[in-house]
Amino acid sequence: MSADSNVAGVGVNGAKENHLINFIKDNATLIALIVLVVGLSFADDAFFTARNLSNLSRQVTIIGIIAVGMTMVILIAGIDLSVGSVVGLSAVVCTLMMQWGVPTILAVPATLLIVGVGIGLWNGFWIAKFNIPPFIITLGMLTIARGLALTLTNGSSVPVTSNVFPLIGGAYIPPMLSSIVLIACAALAVYSIFRDVQQSKAHGVEVNMQELLVNGAVMIGGFALAFHVFTSYKGIPVPVAIFAVIAFAGIYTLNSTRFGRRLYALGGNEDAARLSGINVVRTKMIVYTVISVLSALAGIILASRLNGASPNLGTMFELDAIAAVVIGGTSLAGGSGKVSGTIIGALLIGVLNNGMSLLGVVTFYQLIIKGLIIILAVWFDVMQKK
């Protein structure tokens, strides 16, 4: 600790400026998101309404769910380009199965298994076992899965016949129950932070007050906003609840489990990871399976919300998912990154899409702006490392 305080002691003014700059650097995406939200609220009255924000949150979930998996893939210095096609294939397979008379409750897990686990194991097998670049394997799967979806449907859309299925993407948890859930989650979050601080203090570990304050403020702000939006408009959308669970599981896995540690190790130095006793092949196969299952799930939610599946669903989703991860600060070189960053990245893209549509920006321009923002985010990341 002594060396730290020495460093901080060099010139009080300089230190203060550095704190501010570091703070902005550490939370650049978050600050950008907040600025964007505030700006849009002033620019268009329709933006900061419970209805719009509720819809926005539901739109974000699809890319968000895939991006949680993509964070893990990129963390181990991999890439998965096939996610968009997996979305399309799983939407088609699930709706077709229901058309053939399979009940929703069976069709959904069967799709996750056949499309999600199946494609994931296939990708993972080639990548892990034979060391073929993931870019190539998943690029191949991008066209294979899309081709399968087109073949199965003969190129036309599949309508949904079930009454239950549309609930997955379209239903809401009633406002009363939503508020109870939100309050319970908030209480749990506050308790866990409190307990962490207590334990750290008990073990003489210095608590990073700045990080604590930022996290606390973001959490309180987030919960307050969610509470306002979801209790005044219909309640929590089911897909948002699903996304929340997956996001939490992702954060927890990377932060606090053996598996998460191994991903950081694998991405940081694969040879050292292997010589440290990490089963590289198995770990990679699990990661590629996880992202495929999550993509299949996203496909099911999308088909449910749209009440039908077109074989072209999910086209270009891989780019949005990769963009969310990269904007969220995960390094494409592997070894460093966070799911929380990815969530902010996904929100940023969602808000941007939503805001630009509200303001009447032509779709063509939207694409250009989105591309520029991805470049900006990566540039910022590179500059920060220098």
Add this chain to the structure above:
Amino acid sequence: MSEVVLKMQGIIKDFPGVRALNNVNFEARSGELLALMGENGAGKSTLMKVLSGVWPYPTYEGDIFLRGEKVRFANTKEAEAAGIGIIYQELNLIPGLSVAENIFLDRQFTDAKGRINWNQTFAETQKLLTELGINDIGPTDLVQNITVGKQQMVEIAKALSLKAEILVLDEPTSALTDKEVKDLFRIIRKLKADGVCMCYISHKMEEIEQIADRIAVLRDGQTIGEVTPIADITLDQIIARMVGRDIKDMFPKVDFTPGEVTLEVDNLSVTNPDLPGSYLVKNASFVARKGEILGISGLMGAGRTELVGGVFGAYPDQTTGDVKLNGKELDIKSPKDAIDAGIALLTEDRKALGLFLDKSISFNTTISSLETISSKVLGIINTQQERKVVKEYVDQLGVKTPSIDTVIGTLSGGNQQKVILGKWLNSRPDVFILDEPTRGIDIGAKVEIYKLLNELVQQGVTVIMISSELPEVLGMCDRILVMCEGEIVSNFERDDAKKEAIMAYATGSA
């Protein structure tokens, strides 16, 4: 007495919170080799960066004189133009380009239209190589196809083509074979005769004795004592200057009676993936006992690393042979199997194979034994327990660090090595294999590692140590295997082991 070409006076260099150089004074003469010695972190590399303009004036204080004239470099180009050439530890060549292209990079001979005159470029390169007496590589050879030793020669040739009068060599022999070292020394002697002034950074005492004329010692950013002719100073005095205290016993070997056989390796072979039909290790059989330190000696490339790698399951597809531990046959298909069986391997190449450089000490310590600090089913890590375990190792091994969350890449080599030792101790091995455990580590840390090895054998661990430094092998090992060209050619008991005999077997001349 020859002319003083380089003089550095009162050099002070601060980094945020740390004073890296604190009043450094020394001078070097033409035609001499000045050895710059000091422990890791003593400031040698920083000093050379000041000299070469990497840290331009006024980011440092003090004066640099070249032939009595004060110089202040704004960048490395200016230093280069003034005749200062630096050969860094990590070579700066472009692997996909030829020797000639590397030497004359960005300075190729061109005609009036700017087209490269390759004939002249190649001819000039050949002239340089001939001058240096390098006859086994040509101007058109690709750098990626020549050995590290030859690459270093190319760097030297490049520096000379820039008319360098002062040549700085930063640990030039750390990746060279014995023969390459001999070649390098031949060239150094020739350069001396030509009047080039060389500053030579190294940890290796033997080398210094062989080729240095005078020696300057750095400790904690300060020059300790005067620049001293090598003839007027003893090894012990050099070490005392470097560590600031007398090291009474460089090799604190404790006598210990070896117990029963633990590890049995029978007919282990490792094939060479680059050359089908040939072997990196051929029919190697040996045993190791409880409570002994078994040394494996040999030249670089003799197959020592591959032998222990084969035992550890590092290349399962290339390895054949039987490994038994405590009488039980093992089926090792991966490092994980080896670790689960109770074998640990500290790898030679710390950066590439041992460390997660941008991760914390804590992360690096527990990565190979996460099972011990996490729940069985979901693998949830108990952070408090992890902190406790890591703290214990950091304290026990004396790792110098502000906190266990410090990024390991920021520590010195010796401290990094201690963390890796902690990582493997935490896996509680029965057999602990260490491949060059003290390479690139300062003397103080070396002795600490030796003491730790003693403690381990006393606790009944079987220790196997590969080392290229003969004094270390002779000083610390109970038994010594010698390898030559992939085979175990000899087995010495401690009392029978002599430097000359080991070298004879290692070079295949016994």
